[in-house]
Amino acid sequence: MNYVKDMREKLNIEYVKSELIKTAYGGKETFLASLHPRTLIIWYLFFGIVPWFIHNKIVLSCFLVLMVVLTIMARVSPLIIVILCAGLLGEIGFLLLVSLVFGGGLASLLPMFWLTVKLAVIALASIAVFTSMDPERFSDALLSFGVPGQASFSVSFGYRILPTLVEEFQRVFLSYRLRGKAPETHGIFYWRTASYYLKLLVLSFYPLILNSAKRSRTTVEALETKGFSYSFTNAEVKKMKLAHLTYTYKDPLFLIGTVAYISFAFWLGTFIS
Amino acid sequence: MSRSSLVQLSNVTFTYPGADRPVLKDINLTIYEGEFTAIIGGNGSGKSTLCKTFNGLIPQFYVGDFEGEVILDTMKTSDHSVAQLSRNVGYVYQDFENQLVRPTVMDDVSFVPLNYGLADYKERGEWALNITGLSALRNEFIWQLSGGQMHMLALAGALAMKPKLLIIDEPIAQLDPNHAKQVYDILKKLNEELGITIIVIEHHTEFIANYCKEVILMDQGELVWKKDVREALSQVVELVQRNIYPPQVTQAAYALLEKGHEDRILPIQMNEAITHFSPYSQRTETLPPFTTTSMAGKRELIRFHQMSLEYRTLKKERKQVLSNVNTSFYQDDLIALVGNNGAGKSSLLKLIAGIVKPSDGHVVVLGKETRKASPEVLSEAVSYIYQSPEEMFIDDSIRKDIEYYLRVRKIPDYELIVDKLLADFNLVDIQHQDGRLLSGGQQRRASLAIGAAMNPAIILLDEPTANLDVATKQQVIQMLGKLQNHVQTVIVATHDMQLVAEWANRIIVMNSGSILADGNRYDIFGDEDVMRKAGLVPPQILQLSRALCLAPPCFTIDEFTSRLDVVGAEGVQLELCKGYA
Numbered sequence: 001m002n003y004v005k006d007m008r009e010k011l012n013i014e015y016v017k018s019e020l021i022k023t024a025y026g027g028k029e030t031f032l033a034s035l036h037p038r039t040l041i042i043w044y045l046f047f048g049i050v051p052w053f054i055h056n057k058i059v060l061s062c063f064l065v066l067m068v069v070l071t072i073m074a075r076v077s078p079l080i081i082v083i084l085c086a087g088l089l090g091e092i093g094f095l096l097l098v099s100l101v102f103g104g105g106l107a108s109l110l111p112m113f114w115l116t117v118k119l120a121v122i123a124l125a126s127i128a129v130f131t132s133m134d135p136e137r138f139s140d141a142l143l144s145f146g147v148p149g150q151a152s153f154s155v156s157f158g159y160r161i162l163p164t165l166v167e168e169f170q171r172v173f174l175s176y177r178l179r180g181k182a183p184e185t186h187g188i189f190y191w192r193t194a195s196y197y198l199k200l201l202v203l204s205f206y207p208l209i210l211n212s213a214k215r216s217r218t219t220v221e222a223l224e225t226k227g228f229s230y231s232f233t234n235a236e237v238k239k240m241k242l243a244h245l246t247y248t249y250k251d252p253l254f255l256i257g258t259v260a261y262i263s264f265a266f267w268l269g270t271f272i273s
Numbered sequence: 274m275s276r277s278s279l280v281q282l283s284n285v286t287f288t289y290p291g292a293d294r295p296v297l298k299d300i301n302l303t304i305y306e307g308e309f310t311a312i313i314g315g316n317g318s319g320k321s322t323l324c325k326t327f328n329g330l331i332p333q334f335y336v337g338d339f340e341g342e343v344i345l346d347t348m349k350t351s352d353h354s355v356a357q358l359s360r361n362v363g364y365v366y367q368d369f370e371n372q373l374v375r376p377t378v379m380d381d382v383s384f385v386p387l388n389y390g391l392a393d394y395k396e397r398g399e400w401a402l403n404i405t406g407l408s409a410l411r412n413e414f415i416w417q418l419s420g421g422q423m424h425m426l427a428l429a430g431a432l433a434m435k436p437k438l439l440i441i442d443e444p445i446a447q448l449d450p451n452h453a454k455q456v457y458d459i460l461k462k463l464n465e466e467l468g469i470t471i472i473v474i475e476h477h478t479e480f481i482a483n484y485c486k487e488v489i490l491m492d493q494g495e496l497v498w499k500k501d502v503r504e505a506l507s508q509v510v511e512l513v514q515r516n517i518y519p520p521q522v523t524q525a526a527y528a529l530l531e532k533g534h535e536d537r538i539l540p541i542q543m544n545e546a547i548t549h550f551s552p553y554s555q556r557t558e559t560l561p562p563f564t565t566t567s568m569a570g571k572r573e574l575i576r577f578h579q580m581s582l583e584y585r586t587l588k589k590e591r592k593q594v595l596s597n598v599n600t601s602f603y604q605d606d607l608i609a610l611v612g613n614n615g616a617g618k619s620s621l622l623k624l625i626a627g628i629v630k631p632s633d634g635h636v637v638v639l640g641k642e643t644r645k646a647s648p649e650v651l652s653e654a655v656s657y658i659y660q661s662p663e664e665m666f667i668d669d670s671i672r673k674d675i676e677y678y679l680r681v682r683k684i685p686d687y688e689l690i691v692d693k694l695l696a697d698f699n700l701v702d703i704q705h706q707d708g709r710l711l712s713g714g715q716q717r718r719a720s721l722a723i724g725a726a727m728n729p730a731i732i733l734l735d736e737p738t739a740n741l742d743v744a745t746k747q748q749v750i751q752m753l754g755k756l757q758n759h760v761q762t763v764i765v766a767t768h769d770m771q772l773v774a775e776w777a778n779r780i781i782v783m784n785s786g787s788i789l790a791d792g793n794r795y796d797i798f799g800d801e802d803v804m805r806k807a808g809l810v811p812p813q814i815l816q817l818s819r820a821l822c823l824a825p826p827c828f829t830i831d832e833f834t835s836r837l838d839v840v841g842a843e844g845v846q847l848e849l850c851k852g853y854a
Contacts, residue, residue, distance in 0.1 A: 021414075021416075025376065025414065135376070136376065136380075156375075156376070157374055159376065160374065160375060160376045160415065163414075163416040164370075164416055167416070168664065171659065171664045172664055172667065174628060174648065175659075175664055175665050175667050176667055177647075177648045177649055177652075178626065178628075178648050178649075178652045178656070178657055179652060179667075179677050179678040179681075179723070179727065180649055180652075180677075180678075180681055181649060181681045181682055182647055182649040182650070203667070204667075206667075207664075207666060207667050210707075210709055211663055211664070211709065214663075214709055215368065215371045216371075218366050218368050218371040218372060219371045219372065219374065220334075221330055221334055221366075222364070222366060222371065222372035222374065223374060224330070224334065224355040224356055224359065225328060225330070225355060225356075225359040225362070225363075225364045226359070226372075226374070226384055226385045226388060226430070227356045227359055227360065227385055227388035227389050228356065228388055229354065229356045230354070230356035230357065230360075230388055230389060231387070231388035231389070231390070234389075234390045236390045237387065237388060237389075237390045240387060240390065240392070240394070241387065
């Protein structure tokens with residue numbers, strides 16, 4: 001009973017919101033955060049794609065070790081880690097269930113383990129990069145790669161309205177609760193209460209979407225009155241927007257270090273097998 | 274005096290697609306440089322639409338039939354993009370929180386000059402923050418600001434370009450009197466020292482009287498006139514016919530005019546009113562003695578016992594919202610919770626509804642400890658009406674919204690109850706419309722009906738008259754009267770001192786998280802210390818009657834006019850009170 005209550009206090013929307021914001025805008029002073037966002041994106045393009053095509057267990061293990069180290073260095077929020085682990089374990093569990101149903105047996109566990117390692121490498125790479133690069137830097141990096149201004153701005157704006165949306169979601173959810181009727185008994189394993197809340201969570205999205213659609217009218221107009229579209233006609237503006245991004249000695253160091261580590265991993269992989 | 278024109282409208286007519294009548298009808302208007310002009314008119318009279326023609330939003334962003342010509346400075350608005358036109362026009366929306374598009378204060382305020390490629394965009398941002406008093410917040414995130422701070426930031430963002438024209442749609446709708454005055458003082462400074470032309474859409478005629486120089490009256494899409502502020506606000510009959518109420522002192526002066534002098538220029542500011550009324554005399558008949566209502570013997574509904582509330586900020590700092598609150602609410606109480614922004618009024622309401630739980634002490638509602646009761650359980654007795662009605666619309670028609678509470682509880686024959694409520698709150702014709710698409714006044718009425726459908730013993734309202742024009746506000750006050758018959762106590766958190774003076778029988782003054790004073794309107798409005806400390810400004814008519822030494826003071830215009838007699842009549846000659854002369 002107390003345990004459930006404790007969980008409920010930990011896992012309220014307020015906590016999720018503050019963790020999300022901290023993850024996005026934490027203003028970290030970690031090593032990864034001090035890199036130029038372009039460096040991080042180039043780095044990520046490798047680790048987001050290449051592991052899919054690697055089947056060598058030694059190489060994958062080396063990659064995983066690197067990712068774990070980087071994730072620790074990036075001081076990722078515990079919430080994100082918990083969600084990731086839950087996702088990965090759920091994945092294994094579900095695949096195992098499917099394989100058992102179709103007569104696969106426990107022997108299928110091993111290949112699934114290696115698939116999970118692959119997923120973990122990619123997931124951890126994403127987490128390490130995106131928690132180290134706030135949405136503003138990410139958006140500017142996209143702009144510097146030549147992505148159109150509207151697209152790079154929408155990344156930054158998407159994050160900017162996230163807290164506002166969460167707050168509004170909370171209020172709509174509360175509207176349902178203040179006029180709704182909770183089940184009188186919790187049911188076995190709290191299923192009645194849980195299904196009541198889940199239903200409200202889903203229902204709350206509809207008013208939220210309608211309200212946001214209505215409000216975006218002002219935002220679109222306001223952007224125009226703020227000279228947003230004017231900024232694309234002027235190349236100087238782009239230069240000014242990107243002026244705060246600078247390369248330091250850390251950027252080549254990081255890329256060279258990574259290349260060296262990757263070469264070592266591949267060498268080790270071929271050497272052992 | 275030759276002034277150069279800044280905005281020139283010639284024969285402008287605009288019709289929204291599908292509408293049967295134009296929203297702007299053949300408008301001819303010149304705005305000169307250096308003006309400080311208020312646009313007045315009822316909800317839906319075309320005030321915002323008019324302003325949106327100045328920077329080309331209409332017709333470029335709104336499809337519809339547009340005729341006529343608008344010239345901004347030297348540019349024809351039809352020949353330039355909104356972004357080009359906006360270089361010299363700052364626009365602050367009524368829903369200003371949606372115009373903040375960047376994550377931090379500094380980013381947002383320097384966004385406009387950055388877009389226009391001005392190298393000194395940061396300095397401009399700093400300058401605008403400095404003018405609006407936000408410098409200390411430059412590194413804060415937008416979502417951590419209070420509503421008032423967001424409004425200031427929207428203003429600062431519009432200012433950073435040092436525009437020639439600044440348009441503000443309802444600059445003080447959600448602000449307490451002190452903050453409202455701050456906003457207008459800033460606007461005045463901008464107008465006088467920097468020569469920025471300012472146009473406000475405003476319902477508060479007392480602020481218009483004190484700050485604006487000219488007034489434009491709109492009615493159903495037509496521009497009725499543009500007049501000097503003094504002349505404009507003296508048109509009492511014409512304004513009241515359109516449900517616009519001039520300052521209380523002006524209304525009182527008009528009511529006491531002798532026949533045949535109705536076209537006189539009337540006092541519009543307090544000091545003028547004091548001079549104006551000084552020659553009048555007071556009627557001698559004695560007033561019935563005022564008896565205070567006693568709290569004793571009434572049923573206690575809600576009790577706060579040594580209650581404190583705190584929360585943690587993102588940076589893990591503790592923030593005390595309410596501290597050591599001890600009070601009770603009784604049957605038949607009509608309570609107004611007053612105090613400046615951030616005094617803890619909304620938090621107090623949320624504690625009663627069980628939305629937030631006390632950090633310390635107890636809140637007991639109808640015998641239930643709120644800490645142990647879920648909001649669903651408390652909602653059987655308490656209904657909480659949000660400040661913004663939109664967040665109460667959870668279904669696709671207001672009829673369904675009103676019946677939601679009854680339906681999920683499977684109340685027999687709930688349709689009959691809903692029909693009655695729809696009739697009571699004047700919503701029958703619009704019952705099948707989506708609440709989000711209604712006008713501000715309709716939304717407010719719908720939200721009251723939703724609250725009443727819960728058949729609560731206690732009803733809580735957060736700023737029920739914010740953002741409403743005076744006519745709609747009067748309707749809401751009437752509706753509050755109707756609510757009284759349905760419930761045992763009504764608690765309203767508000768900045769609207771007129772509502773407080775005319776409606777409440779008990780006033781609780783909050784100040785930085787605790788209760789500063791508790792009493793009837795004579796106790797509270799009579800205590801200047803409390804009023805000053807809590808940043809409250811009494812209704813104008815009350816200030817006037819005090820300045821004229823009327824005892825007891827008057828709370829409504831009718832009270833005031835019935836107590837005064839014509840100039841030179843027998844009776845007690847009015848004298849200025851000491852301290853007011």
